[in-house]
Amino acid sequence: MNAWWIAVLILAQAVPSAQVPAVPAGSIHGHVSRPDGGPAVRARVRLVPNAASSRGDVTITDADGGYVFDRLPPGSYRVVAEKTGFISTQYGGRPLDQMGDSVEVDAGERVERVDIVLARQSAIMGRILDENGEPVEGARVHAQQLRYVGGRYRLVDAFGSHDRLTDDRGHFRVYGLQAGSYIVSAVVGQIDYPSNAMVSLPGYAPTFYPGRQRVSEAEPVRVAAGQDVEIPDFALARVRTARISGRALSSQGEPITGGLVIRPTVRSGGVGEEFGARIERDGTFEFRNIAPGEYVIVASKGRLQPSVEGEFGATALTVDGSDIEGLNIRTNAGSTIAGHVVLQGGNAPPGAFKIEPYPVDPDFDPPAGGAIAQTELTAALDFRMSGISGPRRLRLTEAPDGWMLESVRVNGQDVTDATLSFGTSDESLSDVEIVLSFAGGEVSGTVTAPRGLPPSVYSVIVFSEDPNQWYADSRYLKAGPVAADGRFDVRGLPSGTYFVVAIPRVEGDGWQEPRVLEALAATAPRRLVTEGQTLSLVLKPAALPRR
């Protein structure tokens, strides 16, 4: 979602507008102001068209904070204001990582008062010390948010913010933050992306505020809009760190010179932190200053084409403070999954569907940024994916509304929601039949919002009563928007017993967090959904459980 939105902004930015429309041109006028009401002088204002056919533009506010976009073709636009020290804000008041309000411009129309108030950025400050209470210089401090993404908790970098290094006094200041709750951590002695320089300081474990080695024991830091929060000093955990070295080779015996990371296992409480290796051209690698714990080293060549993942290898290991040498990592070429898709109860172009072998065990995920394969269906609805490793489930990840995964069969056996193991050519599947159905169950109706609130600030979620079906991209977890008139319609559900709840509008799949579903399930009535039938409901919004 974020990536898509940013991509649109950049694309729209790429070609400045010079087009003279054939129809009478419109214009957008407005002011950008600071939170105190004063003008935001020399702020950048960007025009982002909602339709790819129009072009974007950039301008700078004048001494009164005013701006104008003129000579505009009629259409739908969004407007973004940016100024250093402030959170980039769209017309409508939302930050960049959410969808903003649109400005509709008719032919020849002059749209005024498209005003934007910039919110000041927030910051977290503090000091990182060693075990003697003396400052640590060069520690990398992150402010991240613990979010439920893709079926598990992960530490996610705060949008618009970057990690920062401590100075000679141990001071840090992480800025550019929006209001929210943050996990603050400090790491020293790891390879420093992107400069690739290593501050090789041995003997310290990654440490979460207020001085804990596990993220589960971290204390979140709450930050209000525009607030500078100074947290108490905390010390890095002094441990015996180890150097882990060896050689990584592909299935063909070629050195692997990239995509090698070590990370704490999710089983042992890892939340997606990864550390890189020093890698030589002959494939010898070295991880330095690794704290005791349970780890996986993952080697991956990355996705080559949409339907082909690269070679992959993973080794689990326990680090106890002693150096580990001579570790040999060999990647596998992976397995192939080939077969065909059958469409039931409707029709749609093959390109509208994407099926992915979704990793089931997060410890064997590709390194961050490594994408997983997806089908590229032929006109005859055939597909072939290769280079697949690790335990996977076949999931329908892209489809027109109303379509659902009906069944997956291998040699006549139903493996629809089963975990399949891949990695070697023996584990390849050659005749997979995937049935997609347009005749799934449907839940529709209206949401009655409290007085004064538009229903569109809510979403409706539908989730199975069986917690075993609560996993990323499950067929039994669905969400849908609520229209301005309160109507909603969630389609493509397999038959079963569900909970149907209206909750405050959600972005992404964060609502699938088991804690949230359990709390909502405790009070919501069970609903029977049957394929081919529509259940009609009137819902009152429920509150999300507090963290």
Next chain:
Amino acid sequence: MPGAVLALICIVLAQAPQRDLVAAAPHTGAVSGRVVDADTTTPLRNARVAAVPDQGDGPDPVLTDADGRFRIAGLPPGRYLLVASKPGYVSLRYGARRALDPPQPIDVSGEIPPLDIRLPRGAALSGRLFDELGDPIPDVRVTAGVVMHTSGGARMTAVRSADTDDRGEYRIAGLPAGTYVVSARPGPSAPDGMVLGIDWMNAPSGAPTYERLYHPSTPALSQARQIRLSAGDDVSGVDLTFRQVQRPQLTVAVRDSTGAPATALIDLRSDEVVSGLSHQVRVDASGSASLAIDPGDWLLHASGPAGQALLPITIGEADAQLSVVLTRGTTISGRILYEGSRKPAALLLVTERSLFPPRFDLSESVRVAPDDTFTMTGVRDPRQLQVDGLPPGWRLKGVFLDGVDVMTMPPQPSAQMTDVKVVLTSAPSEVSGTVVGERGSAAANAQVLIYPKDASLLVNPERWARWTHADPHGAFVVRDLPAGSYLAVALTQVDGTRWTTREYLDALRPHAVAFTLADGERRMIAVALAAGQQP
């Protein structure tokens, strides 16, 4: 040709220490010692100590214990630099009392006696960056540097840098005592530059931009405020206020040697290390092209069918016109000759390097053919030749054209140079000696400068000049100087920012001892300590 620079000089970069070939000893060595505060001699705990070998990676660094002690064991025999650091202190290499001093390498074979590393307290500079509206400028790299003087003029050499935060604040710490200038330039280094959609490289002329400023907000290095820092000083308020300027337009007219318009591809590179800016523009048959370019120092390289041109230019706030004449350049060809033991198997490269450094590093190499010949075409004045890839024990004796060593007697610029003889020798050359103190006793902690009698050779100090430390007994040794006439002087302190300048070394002449060095000679000299003599 006024201000002519030597057209052709050969230097050898590989100054590998000469060591007799000894079968690799199977044992390992260890180095140990203490890290202490240079002023108070208080032991420093949790100081980081690393043993850095001549080549490759050393072992993991270690931290000192509560008594400031460290020990790094398991070192393969060899030569190491010991580097110690601690927040709030100046990171130093063992043997250096100040950051610019040459360090004293440690020959490790077996256990060597414990060493004390004395760290001076670091100084810090801090301040804020503002624009003319008074708004802070975040995410800009601010550099504290020293003004280095060479025969080529003054320039800033960066010592340490830090980035501004959202309040525009920066803090550069761990600085050795010394005199600094502070410089910054807001620009494309902002990490969110792409998301903000600012395409700095291709902004049109007239677009707002900033030029590099030195504290207290001047674009001229000569007007930069020199900030004198003693150990432990913490100086704040080193602010810079930037004013937006309009990006000027540069128009380049390209001509061939007859004065007719010529086509060319023009490549412009900035000396801004951080941003690594460059522009390319194609000049068509009209012989003229324009581009928008930021103020600052640029190196322009033009190449086309009519030849090439290379020149440094400085762009100010105003639009600029420039005329460039393409020339064919000269051809240098010749042969490598080896004197001494049998010819090394190493691959040699003859490298030409622009004499416009150090702001710009533009070099091209040709590989020496198996029959020991080389040919380099299109060589532009002014240029240097070097030989890269010399194996240990070999050095460049000289480069001869018609029997004349062109390293000491430069030929005419642009002269065709065929049948150049590049002579390499394996005969060791060594100058060793003792620094003698006031009463004739050996002087401890002296520093020795050796430099050529002929000051014009200082254009190439890497080849002709040396700065070394005498050991605690006053003994020093310098290897691989070419044959020639030299001066040696011993001082208690050397100004590392200007020691290769003619003015500095000329002022030392009255205290220097003269000697000559023949090829392959091992020469011993005695040098009296010129106490308190600092130009």
